[in-house]
Amino acid sequence: MVKKILGLLFSTILLISFVVPNISYANDISNHQMKTELTYFANKGVILPDEKGNYNPNRDVTRGEFAAYIARALELPNSSKYTFKDLKSGTRLTQEIQNAAAVNILSGYPDGTFKPNQKITRQQMAGMLYKALRYLDVPLNKAPLTFKDNYKISSSFTDAIANSVYYNIIRGDHTANGVYFKPKESATIAHAAAFIYRTLAVADKYGPQDEEDDDQPTQEPGDSNSSSYYIGKVSKGTITKNPTIYTTYEQALTAYNASSGDVNLILKGDKIVKMSSGLAYAADTTANTTSVYYNKNFTNQITYITEGRELKYNGTSSTGEYIIVQVGDIVGYAKPSDVNLVPASLIEGRDEYYVEDSLLTHRIYNHVKGAYEGKYTVGPAPSFMQSGATYYSFDGVHFYNSSDKLVGTYFPYFQFASVRKPSNYTAEELDNIIISELENREAFGGAQYKDATTKSKLIGLGSFLKEMEKAEHINALFVLAAAIHESNYGMSANAQTKNNLFGIKVYDGDVQQGEKYKAPADSVKAFVVHYMQERYVPQSALYPFGAVPGNKTTGINVYYASDPHWGSKIAGHMYRIDSKYGKKDYGVGKIGMVLTGSGSVNTRLEPSTSSPLAYSYRQKNSGELEQLGYPVIIVDETQASDGTWYKVYSDDNKIAEYVWIRSDLVEVLD
Incomplete structure (x- = not known):
């Protein structure tokens, strides 16, 4: 149906230059630079005139109008x-906004509003058009996004803008100083x-092309049609x-x-x-990621x-419109197209935890590839875990x-310790x-680490890591660990060719992309200032889920990766380095x-409710077991x-280095 509409639309587009419209438009369209586009949509009733017959092409357009x-x-x-x-019920505008929301072309704000009268920004336009495509x-x-103002583009819109640039839909503004996208500026009706x-x-x-013959072939009983439903069972692995x-x-x-018990x-x-029991996992999608939402309409993303x-599978809706899953410790909703389900009896591998040399070890299974992808050490194993046993955790x-x-709850220290706490390692240490780790990699890590002690982009960063720690209050060991992880010890292609140590603007859909920096230190500064400070750590940040590395319920990991x-x-x-070097x-x-x-929960500058408010921890989902709130490091207490x-x-170093919280509002972890 949609393709037929488009075909008719573009048959009309081809005729626009040759057919005189039977509607007389105001001069604000007839002499406009974008006359063709404006006239076309005026003819179609997409853009409507005001009471004087003007279309006001140079007026800023609102979110509601664009929707x-x-x-x-x-x-x-x-x-x-x-x-x-x-939105006011019963109006044409409300209906049209709802129509666009129903097909996931737009979504509202976390507070349940849409703000139809707010001027729409260029990046918000790109976001809606991305979903329209x-x-x-x-x-x-x-x-690749090469605009001079790339740093102003919100991370949630980078894919949309990259797609818009690819198809030449929204172009940049060419100036004498270069090309700017101006993501947060408004745009006009034209x-x-x-x-x-x-x-x-x-x-x-x-887009997909219509077939000339609309007749559908008759399906024989037993044929598998991707749009038809069946019931079935798993028996003997089949x-x-x-x-x-x-x-x-x-x-x-x-x-x-209504069926017998063997149908599952x-x-x-x-x-x-739908299945009686088993696991879910993020499917192989175009975006290479799966979103999980707080609501069943897929408008408020958890992560x-x-x-x-x-993902933990918790069921399927009675209409089949969404799959109920658990990500981290939060239950949410996913689109059926974005997740795959594996019945319990068909599970060939899954994530597992076990004790190895007294350390908690995590072995990861990739369900798309059908293979294990290695293992890593989290920290010391908790006392409730037994050697030789296997454990599972989401x-x-x-x-x-x-x-x-x-069987037990365990909070690995470095995973839930505030990155605001400074490291006790000096710049020289x-x-x-860094050199010791590179020597080890060069000696035992294989060809990928050849000449690591001379080529790695981590070399000599100690002083700058401590400078950034002092200026921005982000733990230097945490930053080093992130750089090691994201850049493969400073030897990755992005590190070597772009001085990009953190995979900044490297997307799941295209790992070849990435921001370029003049020097590795510039990458460190971008990570600390533009990401940790502006987007993740303070309560005033864009994604304020906790000032710790965390997981998918609390901390930086909720949205960072x-x-x-x-x-x-x-x-x-962090644990491996710390246990090895001091x-x-x-x-x-x-x-x-x-x-x-x-x-x-309020924090105070002094231990009293009459003391000035420092900042508030906003209400958030603390997980199914209600234990994953906002982690803090306690340094002192007083009566x-x-x-x-x-x-x-303090999560916000611009306000204070330390803040006070009443003890009944904090659960101290063992």
């Missing part, structure tokens, strides 16, 4: 599934017309499908529920969409994980045995650690957890008239 333009241009079907609390089944691609016009042209050229075909998921579910699957074509990584904190019984084990891998590097940082200060499940107060490292 409506897309809904009209694509002739989206009416939907009542989405409601934003700041996905809706139109256009292959998504990326072009710009909106031009961008949507180009998007439809791309869809017409690269999936067997009942030959009965169901046209809807609801029909298949009714048959599933519902399939859509050959894809399992994202890279393909092949495990968050690296709560550990289960093969019977799915919780860090330099010596698609790898759900990034935080524990960083902690592993044991100066491990266990220095108790870890406490600020739990905000029932509301925000006051209203009880005990803990002195902790």
Whole structure:
């Protein structure tokens, strides 16, 4: 249907230059630089005139208007599934915004609003058009972003803008000083017309093509059709499908529920969409990642994980519209197309934890590749783990045995210790650690580390790491561990050719991309200032989930990396280095957890409720077991008239180095 609409649209586009419109437009279109695009959409009723007949092409366009333009241009079907609390019911604009939301072309803000009257930014436009192309089944691609103001582009829009650049939909602004994208600047109605016009042209050229014959072949009983549903079972390692075909998921579910106990699957074509028990994992998607959402409408993202990584399967909705999964310790919702399900009896491998040389070791299984991808050490093994036994965990904190019984909870120190706490290693010691590690890699690491002691981009960074630690209050050992992990000890291609030690702007879909820096120290500064300080660590940051490496429920790892084990891998590097070169940082200060499940928690500059407020830990999901709030390092405590107060490292160094929290609001971890 969509392709037929596009075909008609672009037949009209081809005729625009030759046919005189039968509508008389105001002079603000007839002499405009974007006359063709504006006239076309005015003819189609996509862009509407005001009461004076003017189209105001140079006026800034709002979020609501742009959403409506897309809904009209694509002739989206009416939907009542989405409601934003700041939209007035019963209006055409509200209906059109809901139509676009229903097909995931747009989403609102975390507070449930859409803000239709807010001016839309260029990067927000790119985001909606990116999703429109996905809706139109256009292959998504990326072009390198080389704008002078790349650093101003929000990370959540980089893929969309890279796709827009690839298809030449939204172009940069050429100036004497270079090309700028201006991501946070507003755009006009004329710009909106031009961008949507180009998007439809791309869809017409690269989207799926209609067949001349609309007749569908008759399906014989027992044939597997990707749009049909079946019920089935797993028996002796083989999936067997009942030959009965169901046209809807609801029909298949009714048959599933009415069947005998040996039926344990519902399939859509050959894809399992419901099972009695088993594992889920992030599917092999175009984006190479799977998003998990707080809501069933897929508009409020919890986090994202890279393909092949495990998710706990908690069920499928009664309509088949979403899969219920657990990521980290949070239960959320995923699109059926973005996850694969593996029945329990067909699991060939999975993530596992075990004790090796008294250390907690994590072995990772990639379900897309069907193979183990190595192992790493997290830290010392907890006392409840026995040598020779295998344990399982979705968050690296709560550990289960093969019977799915919780056997213990363990918070690895470096994974949940605040990165605001400075390292006790000096600049000289860090330099010596770097050289020693490179010597070891050069001697025993194989050809990839040839001449590492002279070529690695980590060499000589000790002083700068400590300078950044002093200026920005981000732990130097943490930064070094992140650089080691992301750059393969300074020997990766991005490190060697771009001085990029942290994979900055290297995307899951294209690992060849990446920001270029004049020197490795510039990469360190970008990581600390533009990422840790501006996006992840303070409560005022873009993704304020906790000032620790963390996991997919709390800490930097929630949004920083698609790898759900990034935080524990960083902690592993920190523990290995610290235990080998002095044991100066491990266990220095108790870890406490600020739990905000029932509301925000205030911190104070002094141990008193009458003291000025420093900042508040906002309410957030602390996980199914309600133990993963905001980790802090406790450095002191004192008694006051209203009880005990803990002195902790502040998440926001611009406010204070330390803040105070009342002890009844903090759970001290063993």
